[in-house]
Structure formats: structure tokens, C-alpha cells
Amino acid sequence: MGLLKKVVSGLRLFGINPGIFMTSLRGLRFYFKDLSELKKQKGTDELFPFGRKYPVLGDRHSEAGVMSGHYFHQDLFVARKIYEARPIRHLDIGSRIDGFVAHVATFREIEIMDIRPQTSNVKNIIFRQQDLMQLPEHLNSSYDSISSLHVIEHFGLGRYGDPIDYYGYLKAVQNITYMLKKGGVFYFSVPIGPQRIEFNGQRVFSVKYLLQIFKDDFFLKNFSYVDDAGDLFENVNMPKGDIERNYGCQFGCGIFELIRQ
Numbered sequence: 001m002g003l004l005k006k007v008v009s010g011l012r013l014f015g016i017n018p019g020i021f022m023t024s025l026r027g028l029r030f031y032f033k034d035l036s037e038l039k040k041q042k043g044t045d046e047l048f049p050f051g052r053k054y055p056v057l058g059d060r061h062s063e064a065g066v067m068s069g070h071y072f073h074q075d076l077f078v079a080r081k082i083y084e085a086r087p088i089r090h091l092d093i094g095s096r097i098d099g100f101v102a103h104v105a106t107f108r109e110i111e112i113m114d115i116r117p118q119t120s121n122v123k124n125i126i127f128r129q130q131d132l133m134q135l136p137e138h139l140n141s142s143y144d145s146i147s148s149l150h151v152i153e154h155f156g157l158g159r160y161g162d163p164i165d166y167y168g169y170l171k172a173v174q175n176i177t178y179m180l181k182k183g184g185v186f187y188f189s190v191p192i193g194p195q196r197i198e199f200n201g202q203r204v205f206s207v208k209y210l211l212q213i214f215k216d217d218f219f220l221k222n223f224s225y226v227d228d229a230g231d232l233f234e235n236v237n238m239p240k241g242d243i244e245r246n247y248g249c250q251f252g253c254g255i256f257e258l259i260r261q
Helices: 002-013 018-042 070-085 097-105 168-179 207-214 240-244
Strands: 090-093 110-114 125-129 143-149 180-192 196-198 202-204 218-226 252-260
Touching: 070 097, 070 143, 070 180, 070 218, 070 252, 090 097, 090 168, 097 110, 097 125, 143 168, 168 180, 168 207, 180 202, 180 207, 180 218, 207 218, 207 240, 207 252
Parallel strands: 090 110, 090 143, 110 125, 143 180
Antiparallel strands: 180 252, 196 202, 218 252
């Protein structure tokens, strides 16, 4: 079993997903059976001629969409909080544009920063290209709230073309603190579990260490998390035992709502 997991992980590094492949094979017989039936029903009708073949082989065996996992829950959860809080000026750093940023842009203006370029122009989204490991001095105390969801674990690992920096995540947190007004809100999420670097994908943080990082500059308003099964637990209590064992997560997602002191 250990060897099989290594093989599967190795294939995924090169964009090959064995699970999707096997599901597609399962759907292949339905594809040819249904195509034959459709041709039979079409007969000589020319209203809809056949174009190029476009097999979609796995959808019949999947659920009706995905409503679990880190990104689904954090994007919806934090967007709802921003809707309720109605900050004057909100900045997002690196979060998923086709998830969280899109949610927020449906009801308000949002500024976004990323180390990578962005050429699209979309209503309510203002883009700035910025390496957050470098201090943006012109933005001192500029924002009422800042979000960074599933992002800071990548800083300094080179995955997105950023320079290698072992302490890149700390520099990012310091610079975000610098940009946030006193009393402002920082919505923050990263993978949680036994602390490690999975180079060059991400870091995984222990909850205890994250609390140490924030204790001098922030007050923790609440903590939520997505567990290894992909389920969200909102505004949970934080007893020492749960903190020490990272709420049972090996690769969960901790979601922090922090107030700048």
C-alpha cells in the first residue's frame, strides 16, 4: 500500500490523476452506447449535425457538485463575514480569484494583490502586482480589513516564481500587519496539522505556532477549521488539548478572524 501511494503521488506531480483515469474508463462504455442511441434517434435530421467528439466520461459517476473541502468552505465563510462587516476598504492577498474574490466582488469593491500578473479587468476588482515579502511602505494603515486565504503557506517556496525565503511567511504576516489599521480585521487561513514543509507545495502549520505568531499584534476573535474530511466547524472553542493536537487534523485548514491591536 505504501508503494502504491508513492506511485499515485508521483503520477499526480505530472498532472496524471489515476482516480480520474479509472472513473473515465468506467464511463467509456456508456459513452459509446449513448452515442449509438443518439445517432439512431437523429436519423437523417440535419438540425443539429455532429461536431467534434467531446467525451466527458466521469460526470455520471460524480455527485451534483462539490460542497466540501478547504476552498469551498473558507471562501464562502469569509465572504459572508465581509458582507456582514461592510469594511470601507478591503484588501485580499493571493486568495482564489474564481472563488473567494468572485464571491466578494458580487456585492462590493475589493482590492487584490498577487506576485503574479493579472491582465483581466473585472468590475469591482482592483488589482495590484506586489511581492508581499517586500514592505509596501505607501500602504501603511490603509485597510479596514485584509484577507489571505490558503496563501501564506506558499511564501518563499518558489512555487509561484517568488524568491526562496525560509522566513517568507513571517515577512508576509509582518507586512500585512503594517497595512492594516488599528482595530482592523485580518481574515487568515492556512493548512493545519503537524508542522512541516512539503516542498515546494506548501507549509503546514500547527495551531499552537500560529497563535504564537499573532499574539503580540492581534486579538483572536474566533477560530474555525475544515477537518481532513472536508467539513467545516465554525467558531469552535480552543481548549489546550485541541490546540496541541491540531483538532485532529493532518492536513486541515485553520480559519482565523483576528483584530489588529
